[in-house]
Amino acid sequence: MDAEQKSVELNLEYGKIDAIIGSYSGEKSALIAILQEIENLYGYLPTWALKYVSKKLEIPMIQVYGVASFYDAFHLTPRGKHLIRVCLGTACYLRGSSRVLEAIENELGIKDGETTGNLKFTIQSVRCLGACALAPVMVIGESYFDKMTPTRAGKVLKQIQGKKEDD
Amino acid sequence: MIRTCQELQALQNSLLNQRDPNKQYVRVCVGTGCRARGSLDVLETFKEEIRKQSLEIKVESKQTGCHGFCERGPVVVIGPKEIFYQQVKATDVNEIVSKTLLNGEFVDRLLYQDSTTGQKVQHEHEVPFYKMQTRRILANNGRIDPTNILDYIAVGGYQALAKAISNMSQEEIINAVEKSGLRGLGGGGFPTGRKWRTCREASGDIKFVIGNGDEGDPGAFSDRSLMEANPHSILEGMIIGAYAIGANQGFLYVRAEYPLALKHLQIAIDQAKEYGFLGKNILNYGFDFDIKIVRGGGAFVCGESSALVASIEGRMGEPRAKYIHTVERGLWNKPTNLNNVKTWACIPLIVNNGADWYAKTGTGKSKGTAVFSLVGKVNNTGLIEVPMGTPLKQIIYDVGGGVPEGKKIKAVQTGGPSGGCIPEELLDLPVDFDKLTEAGSMMGSGGMIVMDENTCMVDVARYFLDFLQYESCGKCVPCREGIKRMLEILTGITEGRGRGEDLGLLQELAEMIKDFSLCGLGQTSPNTVLSTLRYFGEEYQAHVKEKRCPAGVCRSLIEYTILEDKCTGCGACLKLCPQQAIQGEQKKLHVIDPTKCIRCGICRDSCPFIAITVR
Numbered sequence: 001m002d003a004e005q006k007s008v009e010l011n012l013e014y015g016k017i018d019a020i021i022g023s024y025s026g027e028k029s030a031l032i033a034i035l036q037e038i039e040n041l042y043g044y045l046p047t048w049a050l051k052y053v054s055k056k057l058e059i060p061m062i063q064v065y066g067v068a069s070f071y072d073a074f075h076l077t078p079r080g081k082h083l084i085r086v087c088l089g090t091a092c093y094l095r096g097s098s099r100v101l102e103a104i105e106n107e108l109g110i111k112d113g114e115t116t117g118n119l120k121f122t123i124q125s126v127r128c129l130g131a132c133a134l135a136p137v138m139v140i141g142e143s144y145f146d147k148m149t150p151t152r153a154g155k156v157l158k159q160i161q162g163k164k165e166d167d
Numbered sequence: 168m169i170r171t172c173q174e175l176q177a178l179q180n181s182l183l184n185q186r187d188p189n190k191q192y193v194r195v196c197v198g199t200g201c202r203a204r205g206s207l208d209v210l211e212t213f214k215e216e217i218r219k220q221s222l223e224i225k226v227e228s229k230q231t232g233c234h235g236f237c238e239r240g241p242v243v244v245i246g247p248k249e250i251f252y253q254q255v256k257a258t259d260v261n262e263i264v265s266k267t268l269l270n271g272e273f274v275d276r277l278l279y280q281d282s283t284t285g286q287k288v289q290h291e292h293e294v295p296f297y298k299m300q301t302r303r304i305l306a307n308n309g310r311i312d313p314t315n316i317l318d319y320i321a322v323g324g325y326q327a328l329a330k331a332i333s334n335m336s337q338e339e340i341i342n343a344v345e346k347s348g349l350r351g352l353g354g355g356g357f358p359t360g361r362k363w364r365t366c367r368e369a370s371g372d373i374k375f376v377i378g379n380g381d382e383g384d385p386g387a388f389s390d391r392s393l394m395e396a397n398p399h400s401i402l403e404g405m406i407i408g409a410y411a412i413g414a415n416q417g418f419l420y421v422r423a424e425y426p427l428a429l430k431h432l433q434i435a436i437d438q439a440k441e442y443g444f445l446g447k448n449i450l451n452y453g454f455d456f457d458i459k460i461v462r463g464g465g466a467f468v469c470g471e472s473s474a475l476v477a478s479i480e481g482r483m484g485e486p487r488a489k490y491i492h493t494v495e496r497g498l499w500n501k502p503t504n505l506n507n508v509k510t511w512a513c514i515p516l517i518v519n520n521g522a523d524w525y526a527k528t529g530t531g532k533s534k535g536t537a538v539f540s541l542v543g544k545v546n547n548t549g550l551i552e553v554p555m556g557t558p559l560k561q562i563i564y565d566v567g568g569g570v571p572e573g574k575k576i577k578a579v580q581t582g583g584p585s586g587g588c589i590p591e592e593l594l595d596l597p598v599d600f601d602k603l604t605e606a607g608s609m610m611g612s613g614g615m616i617v618m619d620e621n622t623c624m625v626d627v628a629r630y631f632l633d634f635l636q637y638e639s640c641g642k643c644v645p646c647r648e649g650i651k652r653m654l655e656i657l658t659g660i661t662e663g664r665g666r667g668e669d670l671g672l673l674q675e676l677a678e679m680i681k682d683f684s685l686c687g688l689g690q691t692s693p694n695t696v697l698s699t700l701r702y703f704g705e706e707y708q709a710h711v712k713e714k715r716c717p718a719g720v721c722r723s724l725i726e727y728t729i730l731e732d733k734c735t736g737c738g739a740c741l742k743l744c745p746q747q748a749i750q751g752e753q754k755k756l757h758v759i760d761p762t763k764c765i766r767c768g769i770c771r772d773s774c775p776f777i778a779i780t781v782r
Contacts, residue, residue, distance in 0.1 A: 031481035032464055036423070063482070070483040070640075071464025073423050089385035090580065090616050091542035093630055099768055106745060127467070127634055129424060130388030132542035133200045133237030133549060144203030149772050151743060 010048070016041065017049060021056050028057050031067055035074060044075040080115045080122035082160065085139040086148075089128030096149070097136035101125055103150035104138075107157050168443045171451050172329040175320070182321040191226045191268055192246040193217075196309060198233030198395055199388075199427055205257065206241035212260040213243075226268055229318075232396020232431075234309035235550035236296050239279065244291055244309065251291040252277040282546065282568055296547045299565045301528065303536050304512050305552045308396040313431045316438040319399040325444055327515035331407045332452045335518070340411040341367065344514065346522035348534030353379055353470070353507025354582065354611040355687065356533075356600040362504060366494040367412045369502035374414040377498070377505040378405055378458075379475060380421040380428065383467035384583025385634065387614030389538040390508050392550050394421065394428035397512070398435035402458060404511030406444060407518060409456045412504050417458040419508075420475050423465055432460055467584070467638035470612070471686050472497070472505045474640065485642045486686035507612065509538055529555035533599030537610065539581075541567050544574065544619040553598070560594040563617055574619040577718075578702070582611030584631045584638075585691035587698025588624060607698040609691065623720035624703040625710050629657040631695040639689070646689035649680040653696060661721040665711035674700060719781035722766040726782050729757050733778035740770035740779065 020037045024030035031053070038049050045068050054061040068074045086092075086101045101123070105111055108121055115122040131137050134146035138153060145156055169175050195201075195210040213228045234242045239253035245267050252263065255277055266272040278287040279294050288294050291309075302308075311318035319325070331340050345360025366374060378401055382390035394401065405417050421429050436458055439445040447455045466484045468474045472493045474484040479498060497503025513535065517525045526534045533555040539562070542548050546568035553562060559579055563569065570576050578588040581598075587608035589596060596602055600610050618627065632654040641647045653676050656669050677693035677700075684690045700707065709715045716724040729740075729749075736754040748764040751757030759770070759779075771779040 027481075029479070029481040032478065033462065036462060036464070066483050067464075067481070071466050073463075073465040090583075090614065090630070091386045091548070093385075094543050094616065094618060094622060096768070102767065103769070126424065127383075127638075128385035128387070129199075130382070130391040130540075131199050131203055131237075132386060132388060132540060133240065134203055135542070135548070137203070146203060150767065150769050151772060 013049075014052060017052055018056070021053070026057065028059055031057060031059060031064065032071070035064075035068060039074055043079045044077055047076075078115065078119060080120050082121050082140055084121060084123050084157075085126050085129070086112075086123070086153075087127075087129045087131070087135070087137045087139075088125045089130075089132065089135075091132035092128075092136040095135045099150050100136050100138060100148045100153045103153050104157060107154055168441070169325075169450070170443060172333045175325060175329050175450070179320055179323065179326070182317055186321065189247055193226060193228040193263075193268070194231045194244045194246065194309065195228070196232070196234045196240060196242040197230040198237070198240075198392060199425075200233065200237035201240035201242055202427070204240050204254075206255075208257040209241050209243065209255050209260060212257040213264070216260055216264045220264065220269075222264075222268065229312045230314070231309050231311060232313045233392040233550060234291075235305060235392070236294070236547065237550065238546070238548040242309075243277075249291045250289055251279060251294055253279050296549065296551075296566055296568070299561070300552050301536055301554050302552045303516055304393065304400075304509055304538055305396075305550065307400070308392065308550075311397065313396050313398055314434050316399060316435070316442060319397070323519070324399055324515075325403055325442075327518035328403050328406055328410075328444065329450060331518050332410060332450055332454065337367065337411045337413070340407065340518070343517055343522045344411075347513075347517045347525040348522075348529070348532070349510065349513055349517065349525065350533065350600060351507060352509040352513070352538070352610075352613070354585065354609065356610055359506060359510055362494055362506070363408065363412055365492070366502050366504040369495045371502050373416075373501045374412055375498045375501055375503040376405055376409045376412060376414045376417045377475065377479070377503060378417065378419040378508050378511050379470065379472075379505055380419055380425075380432075380508045381463045381470045381475060382422060382425075382612055383470045383638075384585075384612045384614050386540065386542050386580075386616045387583055387612045388540045389550055389613040391422075391425050391428050392540075393508055393512060393538075394425065395431050398428075398432045399439065400512040400515060401432075401508045402435055402439055402445070404514035405458060406449070406456055407514050408504065408506070408511065410449075410454050414504070415455050415457070417456065418461050418479055418498070419458055420461045420463055420469070420479060422463045429460065429462060436460065466640070467634075468640045468686075468688055471688050473686070475505065476503060483640070485640045486688070488685055509613075530597060530599045530602075532601055537598060537613070539613045539615040541615050541617070543580075543616040544570050544576075544622070545617040546571050555599045556597040558594070559589065559596050559598055562598065562615070563594070567617065570617065570619050574621065576617060577620050577622055578618045578624065578627075580608070580616040580618060580627070580695070581614065582609035582691075582694070583614050584635050585609060585688060585694055586611045586614075587694040588618070588627065588702065589698070590702040607694065607701055609694070621718055621720070623661075623716055623718035624699045624706050625657065625716075626661055626718075626720045628696045628699045629654065629661055632657060632692075635692045639692075643683075643685035643689060645680045645683040646685070646692060649676055649684075650692055652676055653680075653693070657696070660707070660710050661716070662723040663710075663714045663721075665714075667711065669711060670700065670704075670707055725766060726761055727759050727764055727766060727768070727770065727779055728782060729759060730778045730780060731756055733776050735776055735778075737775065739773045739775060743769050743773045745769065 054064045136148045138145045243252040349359040350356040469484040474486040478484040636650045741749045
């Protein structure tokens, strides 16, 4: 890709962010909401996007970075296609969810919060999804899996891995 | 568009006239719990089946919010007799339609079976889980479609707003709230009426009201359920409050982890605007008010009022010292009244029924009802509402159905990371704000977590500290550094490195953090440690002195063994062990090699003969 093409593409991306900022009328107090939309768009917050937001909203980069690194909803590195969330809320923890997390970590060979090299899976422990009757609960994408055990979690994961290799 | 109180009354009357009380209905719970178990499929199948059999005129099917009995989801109620079906699958729908809707018969296997009497229960109100409750805030949760404002209006919704705005002065509203004895249901328990009055009297033309739906406590989901199931009750409370206080703009701060709550609240706000309950000149009394939703960023500390305010302003959610309270200087330095969403939902009840009615229920200084999410090692996990002052024992055994597998109850944790553990000996304790605080715990945002004999209290304390050190915003030293040091000590104890002096040091650190942290969350953070040290000292001693975990939880202190008389040599554990730590020939006794074993417990889960134990 030559430099000219690259700059055209970056301008395209800037345009998307302009649109988001515009929808909040450039309000400084909308910083978190704007970052949430950028996170939705890219699955994480690219550094160039943070810099661009800082410039456009006239908020110092240190403050933008502060907010981006403060809240759990934001991520500064790319995330996997499949987000695996394991609940470590009290009800799930008491029913053994930390062992479920451990089984998934072993299966994928990554730790909590990390993403597999092929950008397929990200493991993210969460502190309560508010679905305590399903404890221990695991959520992959939008699908809930209830009453998890390490063995069942491994099986679910293998199923998804198998399916995804087909496409 | 409803322009006057008379028009609202007329609309409610016409809705009630249109509705035939004898018409059959199907109500399917689509709260997060039931939805996760496939209730949307169940609802769709009902709709399809009703259409296929041309029953639309006879039967109305609709989605409702959380009924509370999440353990038994998906929950379906068939009216008008309120027949209660539990754990319903899409494949059951056909039978329910042909038997119950068309012929008035029960589908026996879907009825709830009372675990003590063994009898099948046919109607929702007879299920012991519901029978023992007093549902006020949650009263309409399973009855109305949260995405349809007309459902809320039909059950008397927005009548309290009409009454307040047309018949009561702002002073009278605040007097009523004060007299009702309502206290903040988000955890702190500050008298709501007094808060409102301070905010009303604070100087400044621009004021704000905020609904706090940033339910961060792990193990609590009452705010989520209410926002999902009855969003208009929260809006109505906020509109009345804003009118009394003199605010024209409101915010609802909601956890991003609650997508359904966010969706239902947004629908409710749009509909309330469309009907004229929000916007300009509400009900023609010259009062303007609007509500905006702010999606939280996933930080526990944002449940604290000044941190929440910072977050709405688009900054890091760090609390500030409260020499000046948010009621005087909050959002953008304007007087700001913040209440939990459950507190807001109480307001229409108080306005409609009167302060005396509200205060009739409850104890001396804690009036009304308390909402808890009853979770953990309890048979009936779910959302419950009981009068303030109900003994813990009654909540856990009569509503919650006791502890599974006949195990012994060890403790009850309330108040999330800010609360503490109450031991089994104190289960007669009546639950209210002050009694819980006296016992070393607190009401918190309504999580009630039951722990059985297989729960290690040292590990529980370590668990909450781990949560808190991650969530600490880092602004003040006692919380940021103190919690970390306590966590190190506790981790050492659970890993067999405990020293004699550790317990004294923990106590000292805990008291320091309590006294010197900046915000309420920091000050209450050592509660779990303090309460477990107070009630479960022996268990700490066993870890420190004998290097033993009596509950069999702490990995470094336990060993898995296979019982000779129970092992059949089936090989199930051997195949699943990730460490190849189990050896044995088929049909002969298997043995675990403790040097290879990582104590993951997979073998114990897999053993069909319960032959693997923890020592």
